[in-house]
Amino acid sequence: MKFLGVDYGTKRIGLAVADSDTSIATPLKTIDNDDASVPAVLGICSERGVETIILGESKTHHGVDNPVMVGIRSFKKSLEEKTDTPVVYVPEFFSSAQARRQPEAGKNVDGSAAAIILQSFLDSKPHEKDK
Numbered sequence: 008m009k010f011l012g013v014d015y016g017t018k019r020i021g022l023a024v025a026d027s028d029t030s031i032a033t034p035l036k037t038i039d040n041d042d043a044s045v046p047a048v049l050g051i052c053s054e055r056g057v058e059t060i061i062l063g064e065s066k067t068h069h070g071v072d073n074p075v076m077v078g079i080r081s082f083k084k085s086l087e088e089k090t091d092t093p094v095v096y097v098p099e100f101f102s103s104a105q106a107r108r109q110p111e112a113g114k115n116v117d118g119s120a121a122a123i124i125l126q127s128f129l130d131s132k133p134h135e136k137d138k
Contacts, residue, residue, distance in 0.1 A: 011035075011057040012125025013048065014099070014117055015065075015079045020044055021117025023125045024055060032125035034118030040078075045085045052092055060092055063099035063124040097128045 012032055014021035020040050025032040038047050052060065062083055065073040086094050 008059065009055060009057045010125060010128070011048070011052055011055070011060050012121040012128070013060060013062045013082075014120040014124055015063060015075065015082055016040060016117060017075060017078060019117045020048070020082075021119070021121035022048070022051065023118055023122035024057075025125050025129055027129075030129045032122040032129060034122045037117040045082070045089060048086065049090055052090065057092060060086060060094045061097050061125050061128045062094055063121075064096035065099060095128070097124055097131075099124045099127065 008027040010025045010027075010032075012021075012023035012025070014023075018040055019037050021037050022035040023032045024035050035051070038044055048060070051057070062079065065075050065079060067073060083094050083096075086092075
């Protein structure tokens with residue numbers, strides 16, 4: 008199974024990929040958050056055979072939505088209206104801050120943040136080989 012991890016930001020959207028065979032998320036790229044972002048994400052899903060989109064859910068430690076959740080919900084709804092690919096929320100805390108601390112992130116901090124979100128999802132699921 009192939010996955011696309013998404014770190015939604017008001018200016019940029021980080022993307023990462025993984026498959027269930029390796030269970031390792033890899034930063035892919037960062038795209039601008041504009042009118043072309045939904046078609047860009049869907050194009051990547053199509054060309055890479057993505058079966059599930061993993062979208063970071065931004066809440067406070069008290070479980071209250073962060074202000075960016077308005078945009079995240081709208082983005083999720085737009086994706087769901089244009090594809091049958093499931094879009095799943097995964098709680099994320101400080102993924103961008105974590106990504107900035109990784110020397111290999113370089114200029115693709117948002118992609119690295121998406122990889123952190125996606126890796127969190129993968130780590131929470133039983134491995135196919137373990138079944």
